[in-house]
Amino acid sequence: MRALMMTAAAAALLAACGAPSGNDGESEAEFLARAAEIHDRILTLDTHVDTGPGFGTPALDPGGPTDAQVDLPKMREGGLDAAFFIVYVGQGALSAEGYAEAHAEAENKYEGIRLMLENHPDQISLAVTADEVEQIAATGRRVALIGMENAFPLGPSIADIPMWAERGVRYMSITHFGNNQFGTSSNPNLTVGDDPVDRGLTDLGRALVAELNDYGIMIDVSHVGKETGLEAIRMSRAPVMGSHSGVQGVYAHPRNFDDEQLRANRDNGGIAQMVAFRGYVQAMDEGLAEARNALMVEMGLDTPEGRANASAETFTEARARMAVLQSQYPDVTLSDFVDHIDHAVAVAGIDHVGIASDFDGGGGVGGWDDATTTPAVTAELLRRGYSEEDIAKIWGLSVLRVMRAVEAAAIH
Structure with a gap:
């Protein structure tokens, strides 16, 4: 799908992926060359890339180079064609003040994405349909799509859905960490009195599902409680997406889908995007987990409020220090991540599984820790x-299939 040819740097990264392919008569060098060629031919779409503080401004200009895990030079080097850039807002109080703050933060995140597109039109363009994704990728430019993580900024109504659809949002998750006005989270915030029982969608949540269908926005069931997600799937007249989750069958974490959820998603025609986030892929080494937690506390990044108020420089320093820690302890690896893909494919089928990094939102595993090493994922899949x-x-391609089905179901 790209005019870009695989670089020597990307081939070198492929060479670090691991053992020989095991194919009779094919050397490791031949295998790596074949993997690189495949990576260059296909469309690569990461469905979850966060936007850090100052994104789109001179403080964090994605035209790069930057210290972020994803910027335009890194996308080109790693042959990453397309990404959903995320309007993310953490869960706050269900009050007029909380809604106003969340709305302002969502506007700020959207503005950063808009600035990236405005400032680098020769390098990246916004796609709002599946056809546009393929058309832009064919020109050699990167493709930007927009997702919204947490519907909380909508406030006590769904009146803003048409505006976000017009701006290009093509998926929206119902919740994040903490229950909200639309439904129950996979991780209720018990410290603020969230109900620990998953009671599914609220009446407003049911209206949200219908409105997202009407406006051609994929319903994202990552971060939601199991019953909330299953109810959304039952209600939706279009396929749904789990934009960035792992599977319970490999690692039991509340954020991950169990087999019943995977099958429900499949039966709806939807897709579950496996996420390369260490904490959802495998249990972290205890020493690394303790050192990481201490680092987050030291840098004031251990709370949603601290992360929201941190500067780009703070996140840069935290990533650098975290990389040093990861080199000192056993790490969660790319192979561990692809185990989640294997399990999801075995349960739901090849047409219902995809890939998300959660880069710049905590994502990454050993072997795929920024966009430059994206070819390593292709090589690991080929090796298996x-x-x-x-x-x-x-x-x-399966994400585009879901997008087309959601587009066809829309009435606006």
């Missing part, structure tokens, strides 16, 4: 026996 057709589906 996935065909080029399979890999193309996992990397992006």
